[in-house]
Amino acid sequence: MAPPKPSLELLRALTDENVLRALMSEARLTRAEIAARTGISKPTISDSVQRLSGAGLVVDTGERTTGRGRVGSYYALGPDLGAALVAGVTQHRVTAEAVDALGRVRAREELALGPGAGPKAAADALATAASRLADRVRGGLRTAVISAADPVDRTTGRLVRLPDAPFLIGDLDPPAALAAHVVGPVHVDNDVNWAARAEHTDGRARDADDFVYLHLGEGLGGAVVSDGAVRRGHHGFVGEIAHLWTPGPDGTAMPLTEVFAALGLRRPGSTAIDVDALRTRIAPGTARADETRTALARAVGAVLEAAVSLVDPRLIVIGGEWGPDLVDTVADHFARSPRPVPVLPATLTEPELTGARLRAVEELRALIVSPTRPAHPTASD
Amino acid sequence: MAPPKPSLELLRALTDENVLRALMSEARLTRAEIAARTGISKPTISDSVQRLSGAGLVVDTGERTTGRGRVGSYYALGPDLGAALVAGVTQHRVTAEAVDALGRVRAREELALGPGAGPKAAADALATAASRLADRVRGGLRTAVISAADPVDRTTGRLVRLPDAPFLIGDLDPPAALAAHVVGPVHVDNDVNWAARAEHTDGRARDADDFVYLHLGEGLGGAVVSDGAVRRGHHGFVGEIAHLWTPGPDGTAMPLTEVFAALGLRRPGSTAIDVDALRTRIAPGTARADETRTALARAVGAVLEAAVSLVDPRLIVIGGEWGPDLVDTVADHFARSPRPVPVLPATLTEPELTGARLRAVEELRALIVSPTRPAHPTASD
DNA sequence: CAGTCTAGTAAGGACTCTTGCCTAAATGGC
C-alpha cells in the first residue's frame, strides 16, 4: 500500500543486493560478469564490490581469469556469512544439516532416537546436532528450519497434540531447544508441509501453483499449496484431516480416522495407523484385499473431494509409507467423482528435508541481503 | 527473487507514486502537506507535482489555503483519470457503479432482469449499464470488476456450470460483454468470494487473516481467505461445496446437496434450494422444525469440519439468504466438534459489491500509478 | 612481435534528493 520512500541510499542498497544475489546463484564471478548478469554498469558494480568487500560480505578469492584479455579477479561471498540449520525430527531420529547461502550442504549429523524416546530425548538430540554443526561452519548458524512429524503451532513453533491424531514425537519446543546454538529466527513446520514445498519446486507438482499433497502413513496429513505457497491456516493446522467426515465401510458417515478403527488397522491403544498390518491386508492375493482397498479408497476419495471443494487443486500428490501403494485404487475411485483431478504418487526421497532446505536457503539469503528484514514480510512462517 | 535494477528513473517513479498515493487517500493537498505526509522534502515534491501536472495526472484545483501564512495551492488527481466499473450480476438484476481512484461512487445503474431472463439478457444489461456509466464519467472505464452469482472460471472469466450446483445466470462471458466499453482488464469472480473480501476488510473478519465465509442461499458456496487473501484455486472453484460428503438425515454419508434433496428442500427440477420452503420449515412453532434444523446443522457442521481440516480458519462467517437464520443451531452443533472455531453471522449489506468495489479501487489506483503493471503481479485475479 | 581482446579504472555528465535560506502573504497580538 505505502510505496517505499525514494532515497539515494535505497539505490545503493539495491545495487548491493543485486551483487549479492548474483554471487548467491554462482559461486564465483568477476566484476565484469556480475555487471553482465545484472545489467548494471561496470563502474557501479566496482563501487559495490568495494563496499561489500570492506564489510566482509564479499571477498577476492585469489583466483584469476585465464584466456584472452586482461586477467580478472574472481569474487565470492565472504566465508563468515554463516549457515542455516535444517533439521528433521521423527520419533526414530534427528537428521540435521548446515547449508550455506549457495544451497550447499556443508555438514550433516544424524542421531538415532531409541524406541520409546520422548520429547526430552528429541530436544537433546536436536541441540546436540545443532551444537556440532555450529562448530563445523564458519559464522555459525544464523537461522533454523525444522521439520517435525507432528502438528506445529504456527505462532509458537511448538509441537501440539490434536484430538484423534497420533502424537508421535510429543511435546517438543524446537525454538527453545535451539536457542543456545542458533542466533536468528527458527521456523518450524510439519513434515507434510515441507514435503509439499519440495514437490512444488523439484517434484511432481513443478508447474502447479495449486495442489494438495496427501501423506498416508502412521499419521494422516495433508498440505495445501494455493497460489504458489504452502498455506498453513490460523493455527498452522491446515491438513490435519483425521476428523474429516467420510463414508465408512458400511456407508455411514464417520471421521476418517474411525474408518481405520472400523477396519482394525490402528495400533492398539493409539490413533496411529498400523502400517505393516495395512500393507499386508491390501497385498494382492490376500483374502478380501479388494474389499479393504475399496473401503480405504472410498474414505480417501472423500478427502480428495473435500479438497476439490475447498482448495480446487490442479492435481493431487500422494506420499507417505503406504499412500503410493494405494494410488491406483484411489485414482480409479476418485475418477468417478463429479470433479476429478489427476492423482500422482510422490517420488522424492526425504522430501521434507528437501522442502525445509529450500526454505532455509531462502531465509539465509534474506538475512545476508538485509539483516533487518525477514524473508517473508507478511506470512510468518 | 530478482531485485529491481537500481536507476535514477526508479527513484523518480517512486517519488511520483508517493505523491499520487497521497492524493488517493486525501482528495486535495498542498505540496507542503504532501511533503509532510510522505516524509519527502518539499523541493522534491514540487518537482514531482510539476511533472505530474504536465502529464495531466495531477491538477491545481484553484482552491487556496486560508489561515495564517502564505496562501498555498491545493492539488488533486486529474479529472480524466477515469473510473473503474463495479458490477454485480444475479438472475434478477444487474447493478453497476463507476468508482474513482478515491473510492467514491460517481454513478450507479440498476437494470432488472425479467423472470426467466437468460445469459443473453444479462450480457446485454451489463453492456448497457457499462455504456451508460462510461458516458457519465470523464476518462472512461479503465478496468472492471464483476461479481456473478455463479462459479467463474479463473482463467477465462466466464461463468461455468458445475455438477450438482444450480446455474443461476447461465453461460455468460463478462469480458466479452464489456469489451466495447471497458479499456483495461476485466476481473470476474463469484459473489461469495467478493463478499468474503468485504467481510475481511470491513466486516466481521477484520482482523482474521484466515477465515471461511459460507454462503447459504439458493446456491451453496464458500470462500476461503488464507494469509490475508481470497484463494481461488486452480480453476477458480474454491468453495464449490455442493458435493462435499456430509452425514445425511439418516446418518448415511451423502453429498451436501443431496441432504437438501432428502429433506425435500430443493426446487422441483433443479438443484437450487427452495429458500422460502426452507425458512418456513425451520420457523419456530412449525411441526418438526427442530428435526430439520438438526439435520441441516449436522450437514453444515460437516462442511465446517472439512474447512477446519483443510483451511484452519480463525473464524467462520455465515451469510446468504437463510444462513444467518441457522447460525445458532450450527454453532451449537459445531461447538461439539473436535476443533471448533467461532461462528458468526454476516452483517454487511451488498457484501459482494463492497468486496468488488475494494478490488476495483485497488486496480484503478495501480493502473494510474503505473499503467504498465497490474495490481497483483503474481495472482491473476 | 604486432594485433586483438578483456577486466578494470578514470573522468565527466546527468540526475535526484536534501538542507538551508529566502520571499510573499496572511494572521493576530498589542
Add this chain to the structure above:
DNA sequence: GCCATTTAGGCAAGAGTCCTTACTAGACTG
C-alpha cells in the same frame, strides 16, 4: 494600525548515485 509570527513555496548549494565514454594494463593469437 503596526509589527512579529506563521506558513507555502522557491532557489541555490551540495552530496551522492548511476551511466557513458575513453583509456590502461595485461595476456592471448596468429
